[in-house]
Amino acid sequence: MDNSQYKHVFVFAEQRDGVVQSVALELIGKARDLAADLGEKVFAVLLGKGIAPSAKKLVEYGADTVIVVDNDNLKDYVTEQYAQAMYQVVVEYKPAILLFGATTIGRDLAPRVAARLGTGLTADCTKLEISEDTKEFQMTRPAFGGNLMATIMCPDHRPQMSTVRPGVMQKCTPNASRKGEIINFAPKFDSSKFSVKLVKTVKEEKASVDISEAKILVSGGRGVGCVAGFDKLRELAKVVGGEVSSSRAMVDAGNMPHDRQVGQTGKTVRPDVYFALGISGAIQHLAGMEESECIIAVNKDKFAPIFAVADLGIVCDLNTVVPLLTERLKKEMAK
Amino acid sequence: MNFNLTKTQELFRQMIHEFAEKEVKPLAAEIDEQERFPEETVKKMAKLGIFGIPVPKEYGGAGGDNIMYSIAVEELSRCCATTGVIVSAHTSLCMVPILEFGTEEQKRKYLPKLASGEWIGAFGLTEPNAGTDSSAQQTTAVLDGDEWVLNGNKIFITNAGQAGLYVIIAMTDKSQGNRGISAFLVEADTPGFSVGKQELKMGIRGSSTAELIFDNCRIPKENLLGQVGRGFRIAMKTLDGGRIGIAAQALGIAQGALDETVKYTKERKQFGRAIAKFQNTQFQMADLQTKIEAARLLVRSAAFKKDEAIKNDRIAYSADSAMAKLYASEVAMEVTTKAVQFHGGYGYTREYPVERMMRDAKITEIYEGTSEVQRMVIAGNLFGKI
Amino acid sequence: MKILVCIKQVPDTTEIRIDPVTKTLVREGVPSIMNPDDKGGLELALRFKDKFGAEVTVITMGPPQADLILREAFAMGADRAILLTDRKFAGADTLATSNALAGAARTLDWDLIITGRQAIDGDTAQVGPEMAEHLNIPQISYVAGLDYDGKTFTVKKQTEEGHQILQFEGKGLLTVLAPAFKSRYMSVGGIVDAYDREVEVWGADKVDLDESKLGLKGSPTKVVKSFAKELKQPGVIHEVDAEHAVELIISKLKEKHII
Numbered sequence: 001m002d003n004s005q006y007k008h009v010f011v012f013a014e015q016r017d018g019v020v021q022s023v024a025l026e027l028i029g030k031a032r033d034l035a036a037d038l039g040e041k042v043f044a045v046l047l048g049k050g051i052a053p054s055a056k057k058l059v060e061y062g063a064d065t066v067i068v069v070d071n072d073n074l075k076d077y078v079t080e081q082y083a084q085a086m087y088q089v090v091v092e093y094k095p096a097i098l099l100f101g102a103t104t105i106g107r108d109l110a111p112r113v114a115a116r117l118g119t120g121l122t123a124d125c126t127k128l129e130i131s132e133d134t135k136e137f138q139m140t141r142p143a144f145g146g147n148l149m150a151t152i153m154c155p156d157h158r159p160q161m162s163t164v165r166p167g168v169m170q171k172c173t174p175n176a177s178r179k180g181e182i183i184n185f186a187p188k189f190d191s192s193k194f195s196v197k198l199v200k201t202v203k204e205e206k207a208s209v210d211i212s213e214a215k216i217l218v219s220g221g222r223g224v225g226c227v228a229g230f231d232k233l234r235e236l237a238k239v240v241g242g243e244v245s246s247s248r249a250m251v252d253a254g255n256m257p258h259d260r261q262v263g264q265t266g267k268t269v270r271p272d273v274y275f276a277l278g279i280s281g282a283i284q285h286l287a288g289m290e291e292s293e294c295i296i297a298v299n300k301d302k303f304a305p306i307f308a309v310a311d312l313g314i315v316c317d318l319n320t321v322v323p324l325l326t327e328r329l330k331k332e333m334a335k
Numbered sequence: 336m337n338f339n340l341t342k343t344q345e346l347f348r349q350m351i352h353e354f355a356e357k358e359v360k361p362l363a364a365e366i367d368e369q370e371r372f373p374e375e376t377v378k379k380m381a382k383l384g385i386f387g388i389p390v391p392k393e394y395g396g397a398g399g400d401n402i403m404y405s406i407a408v409e410e411l412s413r414c415c416a417t418t419g420v421i422v423s424a425h426t427s428l429c430m431v432p433i434l435e436f437g438t439e440e441q442k443r444k445y446l447p448k449l450a451s452g453e454w455i456g457a458f459g460l461t462e463p464n465a466g467t468d469s470s471a472q473q474t475t476a477v478l479d480g481d482e483w484v485l486n487g488n489k490i491f492i493t494n495a496g497q498a499g500l501y502v503i504i505a506m507t508d509k510s511q512g513n514r515g516i517s518a519f520l521v522e523a524d525t526p527g528f529s530v531g532k533q534e535l536k537m538g539i540r541g542s543s544t545a546e547l548i549f550d551n552c553r554i555p556k557e558n559l560l561g562q563v564g565r566g567f568r569i570a571m572k573t574l575d576g577g578r579i580g581i582a583a584q585a586l587g588i589a590q591g592a593l594d595e596t597v598k599y600t601k602e603r604k605q606f607g608r609a610i611a612k613f614q615n616t617q618f619q620m621a622d623l624q625t626k627i628e629a630a631r632l633l634v635r636s637a638a639f640k641k642d643e644a645i646k647n648d649r650i651a652y653s654a655d656s657a658m659a660k661l662y663a664s665e666v667a668m669e670v671t672t673k674a675v676q677f678h679g680g681y682g683y684t685r686e687y688p689v690e691r692m693m694r695d696a697k698i699t700e701i702y703e704g705t706s707e708v709q710r711m712v713i714a715g716n717l718f719g720k721i
Numbered sequence: 722m723k724i725l726v727c728i729k730q731v732p733d734t735t736e737i738r739i740d741p742v743t744k745t746l747v748r749e750g751v752p753s754i755m756n757p758d759d760k761g762g763l764e765l766a767l768r769f770k771d772k773f774g775a776e777v778t779v780i781t782m783g784p785p786q787a788d789l790i791l792r793e794a795f796a797m798g799a800d801r802a803i804l805l806t807d808r809k810f811a812g813a814d815t816l817a818t819s820n821a822l823a824g825a826a827r828t829l830d831w832d833l834i835i836t837g838r839q840a841i842d843g844d845t846a847q848v849g850p851e852m853a854e855h856l857n858i859p860q861i862s863y864v865a866g867l868d869y870d871g872k873t874f875t876v877k878k879q880t881e882e883g884h885q886i887l888q889f890e891g892k893g894l895l896t897v898l899a900p901a902f903k904s905r906y907m908s909v910g911g912i913v914d915a916y917d918r919e920v921e922v923w924g925a926d927k928v929d930l931d932e933s934k935l936g937l938k939g940s941p942t943k944v945v946k947s948f949a950k951e952l953k954q955p956g957v958i959h960e961v962d963a964e965h966a967v968e969l970i971i972s973k974l975k976e977k978h979i980i
Contacts, residue, residue, distance in 0.1 A: 016882075078887075079850075079860055104880045108862045111815070111847035115854035120816060120941030123845040138945065144842050147737045150947040157941035168978055195859040196889045199875070204883035216979065240979070265686055273979055283602055284686065294977050295956070296970055302960060312973045313958035320963035321970075328967050332980050343916050346792060350907045384909035397909035 003096075006158040009035045010095035012086065013044040013058055013066070014105055016077075020046075020054050023101030023166035025061045030128055030169040031099060032062045034137070037130035043067060043095065047085050049075035052182075059180030062172045067093065067183050073191075076198050077105050081189065083112045088187040090117060095159040097137055099128075102163035110163050120154035121161040126168055173335075209243050211260055216242025216273045219262055219289070220250060223278015223299060223318050227255045232319075233277065236326045239333060245269070247279050263288035277318040281306025298322075340402070347403045348410065354383070355414040363415035366541035367691050370533075372497055373541055376418055381452020386425060390434060395447030401576075401638040405583040409634070412587025413594075416695035417541035419587055423580030424493040425449070428703075429456025429502050432518070432573045436561040441520065445500055454499025454523075458577075459489035459547050460570050467708055470513050470567060474549060476505035481556050483519060485527070485549040491702070495545035496530040499523050503547070504570050507563055517566035520558040527552030538694035575653045576641060577703045582634045582659035585667035585699035589627050592667075592674035592692045596620065599678055599687070616677065623673060626666045633659040654716035661709035664699035671696040722775040722869075724766045725831040727822055727852070728759035728794065730787040731842045755790040758837025762897040764904035765867060766835050767798045773869055776800045778829065782810055782821055792915040796907030802918070803829075807925040812937030815843070819851035820939060824930030825923060826856060833874070834894040838863060849896035860894045861887055865901035 009031040013024040024044070031042040044063035046055055048070065055066040067089055073081040086109065090098065100106035102124050114121035126149075127140035136153055137160050143150045154160040211217060218237040220230055230244060237244045246256040248263050262269055264284035274292035279285060281297070281304055289295070290309045297310035298318045307313040314321065340348060358379055366373050380386060388404045390396020404426060412419030430449045433441055448454040465471040474487025485505055492501075501521045508515030521528055531546030561569050597620070600611035610616050637659040640652035671693035675682040682689045700706045732751045740747050755763075766777045778801040779794040781787050791802035805825050813821065826834065834853070839846035846862070853860035865884065866877030878885045879898060907915075925935060933939060959969060974980045 083854075104863055107846045108850060108860070111845075111850035112854050112860065114847070115816065115819065115851035118816070118941075120814065121845075121847055122942055123847060143844070143947065144732070144734050144737055147734060148947055148949060151945045152942050153945050154942045195891065195893070196861065196887050199886040199888055201880075201885045202883045240974075273974070273977065283604075287602060294973065296973060298966065302958065307956070307958050309956075310958075311956040312969060313956050314966045314969060315958060315960040316963055316966045321966045324963050324967045325970055328971060329974075329980070332971065342792075343912060346789075346796065346907070346915060347909065347912045350796070350909075350912060354906050382908075383906050388909055392910065392913075398913045399909055403909070403913075 003156070003158050006094045006096040008040045008043055008093075008095055009038070009097045010043045010045055010090075010093070010099070010159070011063070012098070012100045012106065012109070013046040013054075013063075014101050014103060015046065015048050015051055015054060016105075018048065018051055018054070020057055021101060021103065021166070022171070023103060023106075023164070024058070025171045026166065026169040027099045027101060027164060028058065028062045029172045030164070031097075032172060034097060034128060034130055035064075038096070038135065040096070041065065043093065045069070045086065045089055047074045047082055052184075055180075055182050057174075059178050059182075060174040060176055062178075063180055065181040065183060067185050069185050069187060071186070071189070073189050073194075076201070077109075078194070078196055078198055079108055079112055080193050080196065082109050083116060084189055084193070085187045086113045087116050089185060090159060092185070098159040098161045100161070100163045102165045106163050110161060114161050117159070119157040119159060119161060121163070122152045122154070123163045125162045125164050128162060128164070128169075209259075211243050211245045211262065212267050212269050214243035214245075214269070215271050216240055216275075217245045217262070217269060217271045217289075217292075218242050218275045218277065219245040219247065219279060220256075220277050221247040221279030221285075222249045224250065224255075225278075229319075230255060232322045232326070236275075236322055236329070239326055239329045240273075242271070242273070242275075247282075247285050276306050276310065277322065279306055280304045281309065340406075344400075344402055344406065347399065348406050350383075351385070351407050351410045354379075355410045355418075359411055359418050360414040363417075364685070364688065364691065366415070366417060368685070370535070370540045372543050373415075373418055373421075377421065377452065377455070380418075380422065384450075385422060386452035386455070387430070387446075387450025388426065390430060390446055390450040394434070394442055394450060396450040401579065401641045402635060405579055405634055405638040408580050408583035409587040409590070409631075412584040413591040414587075415541075416584060416588050416692070417539045419584040420493060420539055420542050420581075421455070421497075423577070423584055424458065425456040425498075427577035427580040428458030428493075428573055429498070429500060431576050432458075432502050432560065432569055433520070435572070436518070436565075436569050438557075440557065441560070445520065449500060455494050455497050457492055457494040457498035457501045458573065459492050459501055459503045460574075461489060461491050462487070463490055467705055469570065470516065472504060472506040472516055474503070474505040476507050476517060476519060478507075478556065479553075482553040483556060483559065485519065485521070485552040485554065487549050488531075489547040491534065491544055492547050493542055493544055493702075495543055495547055496533075497543045501547065502560060502573070503549075504566050507566070511564060513567040514564045516570070517563050518560040518569045519554060519566075520560050521552065521554055525552055525554060536698075538691070538696070538698055540694075571653075574703055575656050578656040578660040578709070579634065579637045579641060581699055581703045582630070582637065582656065582663040585660070585663035585696065586627065586630050586634050588692050588696050588699070589623075589630065589663070589667040589670040592671045592689055592696075593620070593623055593627060595687070595689055595692075596674045596677050599681075603679075610677070619673060619677075623666075623670050627670065630659070630663040630666045633662055651716075654713050657704070657709040657712040657716075660699075660703070661706050661713065664696070664706065667696040667699055668693075722769070722773060722833070723831045724769060724775050724777050725826060725829060725834045726759070726763050726766045726777060726779045726794075726799070727834065727836040727849070728763060728779055728781050728790055729756045729837070729840050730754070730781065730783050730790045731756045731840050734841045753786065753789065755793055756837055756840045757899040758839055758841075758897060760837070760904045761899035761902040762835040762837045762895075763794055763797060763799065764902040765864070765895070765897050767905065768902070769867065769869070770798065778803065778831070780805060780822070780825060780829075782806070782818060782825075788920055791920050792918075793907055795918045796911035796915040797905055798908075798911065801921070803921045803923055805923050805928070809925040809932065809935050812940060813935065814940035814942045815845050815847040815851055816941055817935055817937075817939035819848045820855055820930060820934040821925075821928060822848065823852050823855035824928035824934075826852070827929040828927065832892060834858070834892075836894065836896050838896045838898050846896070849894060853894035856892075856894070858892045858894055859889050860896070861889075862896040864895045864897045867895065
């Protein structure tokens with residue numbers, strides 16, 4: 001493989017039901033950094049049916065070129081149809097780097113394409129960069145269940161492929177006046193290989209919540225006071241994409257159901273972020289949450305034991321902090 | 336001399352440990368609080384073959400050995416002493432005597448049902464006036480034509496009311512003393528046989544403990560277990576095996592209490608540090624750990640000997656099982672009492688499992704032969720006829 | 722119906738700790754287990770066997786001690802077990818691993834291949850789909866349900882928004898999520914027999930494959946370095962008013978890539 005023939009940073013612009021996914025925009029944001037370091041350009045690859053209008057959005061968020069593959073076969077995601085299209089795009093345009101979101105689609109498609117191309121794929125990267133001296137593409141990812149980090153390269157094979165989880169990279173600020181090239185690409189499909197039929201797609205409302213599965217928990221204790229107090233926490237949880245949980249005191253007082261209790265006689269949780277609001281931090285509660293990735297505690301009492309395990313400790317009245325935080329987060333999420 | 340478990344025994348230990356942690360532990364507090372027999376757990380255990388561990392495959396059992404059986408009771412009891420005793424009483428006191436003393440017909444008729452857990456087993460020896468003095472049997476069995484007629488009652492019977500089959504000891508000839516006692520197999524729905532009300536107990540509260548009442552209860556004469564007049568011997572040999580089960584139960588309770596205490600003392604801070612850092616804690620815990628290890632070795636050794644005795648019936652293990660039970664039960668009482676102490680005020684509440692473990696531990700010094708009885712057996716073996 | 726199930730022995734990563742002094746993994750005393758998603762896959766195969774009848778073969782690529790998970794598979798109900806072990810496989814990334822497994826699969830008779838979605842040590846979720854590509858069969862990942870009418874497989878696939886129903890006939894590969902199939906425990910009788918059963922040990926020579934595709938040589942990706950994540954430092958306590966509090970929280974959330 002003559003690697004010098006492979007250039008530019010390509011992003012699989014994932015769309016579902018015609019809506020471009022946030023992760024695709026985040027990857028374009030990262031691709032811009034990588035392309036800048038390499039002195040090359042950013043290409044977005046948009047597969048689907050009737051999706052051409054979305055190409056403009058990709059340009060606004062930083063793509064220099066959008067390769068649009070608009071075809072009946074690509075209306076819904078089915079592995080082989082998309083794999084054939086992506087494979088032909090790669091063979092035609094020879095990307096040096098190809099990025100996918102680590103979504104259900106991305107984690108199904110990227111390895112199929114990588115194997116078809118006989119190249120390397122690195123999953124769930126948390127960091128992507130071009131080394132200063134050697135201009136090599138370095139991918140960093142967690143290993144051993146997140147206990148260790150590994151930096152990986154794909155030196156001899158092209159394209160160098162990575163998947164990245166949603167929410168890890170940053171989108172660029174969209175610029176409506178940005179100009180970009182739109183290319184229409186028509187692959188040759190081999191329909192004899194289309195063995196899988198999509199029969200139906202079902203959208204599900206999440207029924208009951210298992211707080212131990214939540215990535216973000218907004219947890220309230222005695223400081224929240226009453227049932228109504230939890231409304232504010234629910235709003236915060238909704239904005240930040242988390243779930244509400246509580247200490248035993250609030251469950252005993254009847255303000256929260258038992259399945260939301262964190263602690264010795266409740267559930268043990270390890271979310272990415274645990275908001276401990278008005279929770280003193282009794283040993284039985286800590287036993288249920290001290291392994292959380294990031295603990296943000298807000299409590300009026302500066303001697304509350306919760307502060308011993310908090311990554312960020314705020315001595316303040318949660319009733320003034322929470323509404324302000326919710327408003328501010330609404331603004332941040334809208335960006 | 337190899338102190339290691341075989342690969343098979345280790346694989347078994349892995350399974351039963353995981354099963355106990357995931358299926359048994361979450362229910363332990365609730366079944367104690369509600370005094371509820373854990374039916375759902377019993378179904379799950381039955382499906383896996385846990386009710387037939389030492390029974391050969393030809394009779395529907397798993398074909399395992401007594402080491403595996405003792406590990407099962409230990410690991411289950413570590414999480415829930417109630418669950419442990421359900422398996423132990425069923426296995427050692429009902430299935431094993433049929434396996435060891437039953438006729439081929441009896442084995443083929445009853446072992447598959449018991450080993451599959453379709454029926455739970457139980458054993459009735461103790462009476463209101465025959466506890467430690469177990470030969471003072473007042474329940475009678477009289478042969479009338481093709482049937483034995485049983486009259487009398489038994490108390491404190493584990494698995495009573497839940498069992499499908501009972502091994503019942505009764506007096507057939509009072510004039511013969513111990514040689515006038517025989518053993519019988521009584522099916523649950525036999526007319527004339529009923530179960531009394533549940534005992535309200537200090538511990539193992541989910542275990543079903545009740546009185547058995549025989550009022551002209553007629554059983555087929557084929558349901559005599561072993562020979563007439565051999566019942567006392569059958570009962571004593573059965574208890575020799577049962578003691579290994581109870582020793583394993585006590586061991587499990589002790590281990591569970593120790594594990595909880597290690598966890599708690601590492602987290603609980605007083606005077607600016609975890610109480611596990613104080614030498615008082617460490618020295619006492621070191622002693623408890625050593626005693627548990629010693630108890631484990633006694634249990635495994637007794638189980639090993641019982642396995643050897645199956646191949647060579649010259650091998651005796653009554654003193655071994657008595658020593659295991661005596662020691663493990665006293666260790667369990669000591670460890671659980673200390674466990675509550677280390678937990679302080681919290682340990683006295685039901686928020687933490689150690690108070691339940693302490694209540695559970697006490698019975699292991701009493702049933703299947705009190706510690707006094709164990710001492711009698713050990714001394715009897717030591718001194719011989721004097 | 723013959724089902725081939727790929728399983729992997731992994732360290733129980735929930736038990737792994739970092740040595741705070743040397744900042745390396747503490748591997749002693751970490752138990753090795755059958756990867757949870759693979760166990761889910763084996764469970765799916767066994768449920769299929771219970772319902773429709775099937776011969777279930779488990780295969781694992783690993784060091785000799787991976788024998789243990791094959792014994793577990795026997796005790797759960799597998800019919801045949803293969804240990805693919807050879808120094809030549811060492812250092813393999815997902816492409817080389819999937820190539821080796823596909824090479825072994827080519828010498829076996831099967832109608833369906835089931836793998837776990839991902840292993841808890843690598844967490845890549847790549848080997849299953851790559852294997853399907855090498856074998857030129859369709860794949861369906863994130864499988865949460867499977868039905869069969871004698872001709873057509875109907876598969877329930879879990880997605881972010883809900884699920885999809887897909888169908889195919891003929892051979893295929895499914896990757897399975899552990900939570901979808903609560904796996905059975907080993908039965909006592911199964912355990913008693915497990916070490917009496919035969920585990921077939923296969924080396925690289927038994928595999929229908931070009932050696933250049935194996936091990937380190939066959940791996941396009943290479944680990945350049947590995948390092949411990951930064952350990953948590955004790956947090957700072959701020960006595961501030963609500964506005965400042967919000968600023969601090971927003972910063973922290975941005976730092977953690979939550980927003």
